[in-house]
Amino acid sequence: MPWYDQVALSPTHLVWCYDGVLHIASRQDPAAAVRTVPVGDITQVLSLVGENVIVSRYDSSLGSRDTSRAVSRVEAVPLDGSTPRTLLARTSRQAMPTPDGGLLVAGGADTDHWGVSLVEAAEGGGVTVRRIADAYPRQTAHTVSQLTLSQGRLTTVEQDPVGDWSYLHTRETGVADSPTAGARTTRGRIVLEDFSGSRPRLLDAGDGRTVISGYGTGAAQQPQLLGADRSLPGTRIDSSHSYRTATAANGRFAALTRPYNSAGAAETRVVDLDSGRTVYTTTDTVRAIWGTTLWVRSGNDSVAPVDLLTGQQGEPVWFGRGCLLSDFQAVGRWLLWNCVLNSEGQGVYDTVTKRNLTLVSGSGWDQAKLGDGFVAAVEAGQLKVIDVRSGTPVSRTAGKFEGDAWDVDPYTGVIAQLRSDNTIRLTSSDVPVSALVQRDATVATSVDVKGGAAQWSPTWWLNKPAASWKLVIGDKATGAAVRTLSGGLARGVVTPAWNGKDGSGRLVPNGAYTWTLTVTPADGQGAALTKTGTVRVTGAAAVRRDFVGSDGFGELVTLNGSGGLTYQYGTGKGTFTGKRTGSGWPTTVKVAPFGDLSGDRCNDVLVRSAAARCAPTGPRAGRR
Incomplete structure (x- = not known):
């Protein structure tokens, strides 16, 4: 770092920083001892204002460490060694002393609230900060590298042009009428260097949660779950195993694939995201999850459904002889398939009617994404929406295809496309989503x-x-x-x-x-x-005469000639299901079942002895 960044000259003092320590020398009394204040790692000494050294300190949450970027905050360091105080959350380190001992500093709470502030000495040895001019820096668009759209929630990976770091953001797009992207919410920094090709895999679960993974066995690439209102980092889904990637996710289920073993097989474990329990394990290639149905490859030309609640596999869906299944997507009742090699083509299969609808025969197919009852496809530079609900494809053009990155929201029918200027175009498919299920x-x-x-x-x-x-x-x-x-x-x-x-x-x-x-x-x-x-x-309020099981049904209390006091378990239908007996009771006592006398949510029994004394008894709370 240049030495001059660590030196500041005020009308009264010379201040410099060396090895994490501030040195303050008086210009008025050069023979006076130099004062020192430990300050740690700072970016720049800006000036001395009153009894405070004004410094800039790198803030790792703002971006990569670069002297040309606004990634530092402004602090006042008291000469008495007390705790430094943050004056501005962000600064470009542009500062100018004023003739009366103050300091003009460019900065603000963030880059959207920029300006010039005046730092002045205050009574008691402190400093004050006040904005004297607003500034309007030239806005530079965030560079969007990835996007997903699910349930009207747009998730993006964007590079901050100021700090040069990438962050995960979400925007609400609306769920009815014309979709528009709302305000951006930052979910935290995402370190692209941790992921192969600088592209993490983002899988929306369709309930606000996102599964994030890489393509490798490194710790940073292990599948993590990010909650709907949480910020990065997420929570590792399964720390008991090492995974290569997350293959699919929907609702409470995520399919996590392990590395290939020596036999060339890769195990995939389907994990319940709520309980953490593995509900299904397979070495078949997992292609998709929708709801409680897992779709796995069954040979080169077929897929088979697996019920994740029972583990039972259903009848395979066949896409034709010679098909080598390439792309496969599942949304509700619909399956989108692409075949390559000897039987190239693209089509949609309806799991309700069992009908297979071929959209493209041969090699003329291009990018396509599946919605609920439609396919969004690229054709000759145009975005096509193909309605397949009737069993006959009905195609319309939805404008120019602008998708450097794009996605289809299967829950709303909206199509998101990333334009070249880093804005995002939202287009309705005009195909209604199925009835609510x-x-x-x-x-x-x-x-x-x-x-x-x-x-x-x-x-x-x-x-x-x-x-x-x-x-x-x-x-x-x-x-x-x-x-x-x-x-x-x-x-x-x-x-x-x-x-x-x-x-x-x-x-x-x-x-x-x-x-x-x-x-x-x-x-x-x-x-x-x-x-x-x-x-x-x-565990709620006790029903009168309900002594056993808290089932809401009263018990019949009996006393036999042998001194056995018995609860006869009632059903509410005039019958009994069992009993519990305690022995050793005098046969002369009188027993009266009662309610909760002590407020412990357990009913009590009043017992009157031969001496005419009456005392409550009964099961203790928590031991019914």
């Missing part, structure tokens, strides 16, 4: 709410965004609603949580409850989705 769900049939400290947290994954949702929980015995939960826009997933309390904040009685979920589609296409079920609640 459930891709997957995890709904527990029982829950211990632990007095309201724990929650019943079902999850439903959807095939497209929802405008709103409502979950009504009702008493199964009476049919009366006890709690209604609701929410607004949901991008592909609905995740309510119920703590076992009613609308007034009181714990509901233990027992069985019904639930009804109603979800309204955001695009207004098709009917609302309705799902129903039941959940058994324990």
Whole structure:
């Protein structure tokens, strides 16, 4: 570093930095001892203002270390050695002392809020900072290298022209009417040097989460999960194995492929992203995941579905003799295939009607991406949208193809293209997404709410965004609603949580409850989705005379001639399923089943002895 960056001259002092220590010499009294203040690694000594040395310090969060870039912050370092104070979050290190001992500095909170600030000495030995002029630096577009679009959420990898580092960003694009990209949210720095070809693999799960991986076994390239509202780095999905790449992801499932073994086979493990459990393992090549269906290669010319909930493989889908399957994509009921070598072509297979629709015969096919009921393809420099819902392809031109990088949102039907000027064009396919359906769900049939400290947290994954949702929980015995939960826009997933309390904040009685979920589609296409079920609640308020199991049904209490006090397990239907007996009771006692006397959410039994004394007894909380 040039020596002059470490030296500053004020009207009263000469300041320089050497080996992490500031040296302050008086110009008015050259014989005075030089004062020293440890400062650590700084970029530049700017000036002395009052009793503070103003310095710039490199901030690694702003970009690569380069003296020509605005990647430093401005700090005031007190001469008394107390803690430095940040004056400006970012600076280009352009500074000029003023005749009265102040300092003019170019900088700001960020590059969008730039200007010239005046640093002046304040009473008590501190300094003040005030903006005296705004500046409007020439805006340079971020360089976009990758993009994905899922559930109306655009994810990009962009290089910051100021700091020269790349970051992951997201923008909301809207889920109905004309799509437009909203404000950019920075999700953190992504170190491209860690990935082969400087291109990480980004797999959107369709619920706001992103699986990020490289193409290698290095630690930085291992598959990680980035939550919907989280910043990098993500969480490593499976630290117990080393993987080569993440092959596919959708909803709660991700397919992670290990390195090739000595026999030339590569094992792929499908992991439940919520539980961390491996649900399926195969050495067949994984081609796609949609909902709970895994698609694996079955020979060169076929694929086979695997139900990830049962592990059962279904009937293969065959694409013709001589086909060497190249590209394969799955969206809902639709499969997009490309064959090369002896039987070249491109087409769509409908898994509902079992019909195969050839779009291109021979080698005339180009890039294509699958949507819900359509294919977006490139033809002679034009973007084509091919509607395949009727079984007969209907093609239209959607403008010039501008996709240096591009993607199709299978949940909204919107096409994103990266233009040469680094802007992103969003085009509607004008093909309505299918009616709202459930891709997957995890709904527990029982829950211990632990007095309201724990929650019943079902999850439903959807095939497209929802405008709103409502979950009504009702008493199964009476049919009366006890709690209604609701929410607004949901991008592909609905995740309510119920703590076992009613609308007034009181714990509901233990027992069985019904639930009804109603979800309204955001695009207004098709009917609302309705799902129903039941959940058994324990750990809430005790039902009177329910002494065993917290099942919401009362027990019959009996005392036999041998002193055996017995709970006869009730079913609520006039029958019994079992019993529990405690011996040694006097046959002269009188027993009266009662409610919860102590507030421990356990019922009590009143026992009157022959001496006419009455005392409560019963199972202790947590030991029913």
